[in-house]
Each structure stands twice: as structure tokens, then as C-alpha cells.
Amino acid sequence: MFGIRLVAVAEAGTTVLAANADGVLAGGDDETAALHRESRDPGQAGAVLSLPRPLRTPAKVLIVGVGAGDEAGWRAAGAAAIRSVPADEALHVVVPPGVDPAALRGLAEGMWLAGYRFRDAVVGPRSVEVTLRTSDSDAYAESLASARVTAAATWLARDLTNTPASVKNPAWFAGQVVDEAAARPGVTVTVRDPDRLRAEGFGGLLAVGGGSATPPCLVEAAWRPEGATRHVVLVGKGITFDTGGISIKPREGMKLMKKDMGGAAAIIAATLGAADLNLPVRVTALAPLAENAVSGSAFRPGDVITQWDGTTTETTNSDAEGRLVLADVLAYAVAELEPDVVIDLATLTGANAVALGTRTAALYSHDDDLAAALESAGRAAGEQMWRLPLPDDYVDYLSSDIADRHSSPALGAGSVVAALFLREFLGDRVDRWAHLDMSAPAWSAEHDADLTKGATGWGVRTLLRYLST
Secondary structure, three states, rough: OOOOOOEEEOOEEEEEEEOOOOEEEOOHHHHHHHHOOOOOOOOOOOOOEEEEEOOOOOEEEEEEEEEOOHHHHHHHHHHHHHHHHOOOOOOOEEEOOOOHHHHHHHHHHHHHHOOOOOOOOOOOOEEEEEEEEOOHHHHHHHHHHHHHHHHHHHHHHHHHHHHOOOOOHHHHHHHHHHHHOOOOOOOOEEOHHHHHHHHHHOOHHHHHOOOOOOOOOOEEEEEEOOOOOOOEEEEEEEEEEEOOOOOOHHHHHOOOOHHHHHHHHHHHHHHHHHHHHOOOOEEEEEEEEEOOOOOOOOOOOOEEEOOOOOEEEEEEOOOOOHHHHHHHHHHHHHOOOOOEEEEEEOOOOOOOHHOOOEEEEEEEEHHHHHHHHHHHHHHHHHEEEEOOHHHHHHHHHOOOOOEEEEEEOOOOHHEEEEHHHHHHHHHHHHHHEEEEEEOOOOEOOOOOOOOOOEEEEOOOHHHHHHHHO
């Protein structure tokens, strides 16, 4: 399968061929094969060799590498192919029989994800068309449908995250969710305004959003298919812009803070994607939305905040705000929604990047099976994570003289301590909970494989794979 002719002549006269890691190439003529043998990286996943052929048909041949021929290799090939033709041209792909359905899914996801353009930008989204030539189209229909939904959901998360904070206040974000859900039977949305948040005791969310001219809200989106036997609650940090509050960030630290709602974008998009795939699992997405701003009504370092569960938190750093809003919602989810599993995603700490770099999220969980399932889903989907510990002896650092706990003790291991703080609110679900600190991989500084510069939509692909199992 690795050396098959992958893509037929496109409108612009471009033919794309695939080669495996051993350099095996099928299709094309003797000249193409000879030039390919002389290339530096014949078959390396994502490698591209462009061979112009003036005055001949096709006018250009692209050889893209699929590496070992697994789904990841084909995803890299798809991303490389879409980037190698002009953005205003559709790439027509014809895949002959014999291609593994998982490989096709990777190919399609790679093309659609790398072909993303922020839809509000001057350059609009490109057209990517996949056509199958096979006697058994049913074998590929599910893979292609899954790829399309996954890519569309990831595009939505990227769009939400890329939107400037001058537009993207909590009410705007909530409105986008309501509009998206309206097109999907079976998805319901509830939006709690500040009055309801106050009546129900969401003290952390109200404190963090209290300094902004645009008030906070809590979006609860639910997919409840008939016959579902499992209930997964997804929680996502939704700080639409983070100045750091009174503990204000420096300019460099603030420039990308429109991405601080990347967790909320991911869990909302994954829930809508679960509905589009008609997955037989109940999913509830909770997105606490707030802008952490500076004003006379902003919460102060040293304030004591009463969380949803009635416990109190001393905060001496208003730039450690994400854990305060997540704490409220995690406590609410456990007490009121009867989840089987709770998974939260948050652009929570800069320590994530310090520990693991820019492409890998930090995973925390006491449940080995849940952690393994998420790691497996991430590998299949092309999203990296690494499991870090939850050491009990660090809990003492959360102690406070004036409250039940301290939100931001002066200690290293910032990502670990933040996870331990969240753990305090899980109650009897602590053994069925996972936390993903995805601050670093939520953003890409450049085009890279299936990522485009800007928001990555990290987590959507992993969650949909996990929910599909």
C-alpha cells in the first residue's frame, strides 16, 4: 500500500505520487522514478519532491512521503500535498483500492487541517476535495466522514481561538455556541448570566470576571443520545482575554492571551463533533467564560473567594485565575451532573511549556486506564501529551492561614501545583478525572505539518477519538 499512486491529475495539471520510507514509488514514468531515487528524503513522512514538467501532461509531479505508511505518515503526506499547490486551487484526490481506511482518514485530516485559513482573515478557507475510486466505497465512508467532522470541529475551535478579544467577549462566545447548537438536533445549551451565577454561588467565576466591562457567563452544552450508558463531562477554561488582572502581565506575556479560552473552544467543538458523529455517549461541556481585566472592580491579591462548593480560596496572584473558574465548575459537575468521567482542558500554566516544550500537553490523572485511553487517543489523532505526577506531599503547599486553601503558592512545579489545586474540587470523582494543561500546544508560531500558524484547536481530535471508543 505504501508505494501506490495516490493522487491523480488535479485541475492545475499536478499529479501527486506517494512513496514509503524505503523509497518505494509506484505509478509515474521512468523519468519520475529515476528523479525520485536521487532525492534526499525519498519517502520520509511529509517530505515533498516537486518535479516541474513544462509542455507535458501533467505539468508537475509532486512526490510526497508517507513514512511507515501508518495513519500519522499519511496525515503528514496530506498536509504536505495541500501546501504544495496554490491556495486558490482545489486538490482532487483519487485513492485506488487497497488503501487502509485509517490511512485514508489520516490523509484527509492532514489535507483539511493544513488547508485551514482563519475564515475572518483576508485569505479565506481553501477547497479540499477527496474523491474515492474503489469498488468498496462503504469501507472508506466512515473514515472519511470521521475525518471531515474532526477537521470541521478543529476548524471551529481554531476560529474561536483566533478571533480577536475585541470581538470575543463572553457573551459573543456564548452566542456562537448557541448558534452552532441550533443546527444540531439533540444538542441543548444553557447560558448562566451573572445574576444566576451569583444566585447559584459561582464565586470564582464572578471574581475573575468582575473587573471587566463584559460580564462572565457559564455555557453548558449537552449531547444526550438515546440509549447512552456513559456520561462524560468536559470542562474547558474560557478566559476570553487575560491581562493578569491587578497582577498584570508584561506586554510580551499578554500578546497571545486571546488564546486563553482554547480549552473552552476545544471542549465545545468536541461536543458538537460528537453530535455530528452521532456518538452513543452522553457528553456535557461546561465552559466558564470571563475576561480577566484591570479595573476598580477587579479582584485583588489577598482576597478570599468563596467557591461553588462553599469552601474558600486565598489568592495572592490574580494571574492564576484559570484555576478559580475551573474549581467552581468542577465542583458543580461532580455534585450535580453525576458524571462517569470528568476531563478538563485548560491553557493553565506557562510551566507546561517549560516542562514539555511547545507541542506537548501535560496530562494528570489518578486513573491509569483513563490516562492510557487519552494517551492512546492522542497518539492516534496526532496530538502529544505526557503524564506528570500528582504528589500528595505537595498538597501542603496549598495551605492557607485565612482560607481553606491557597490558589498560587510561591513554589516551582507550577503545572503540578495547579493540577493539585483542581483536584481539591473533584470529590468522589477524583479517581475518574483527568486534567490536560495544554497552554503550550494550543498555539503554533508557524505552519508545521497539519498545524497552521495561530490557534491549533488542540484537544478536539483527542477528545473525539476518546469519545469514539
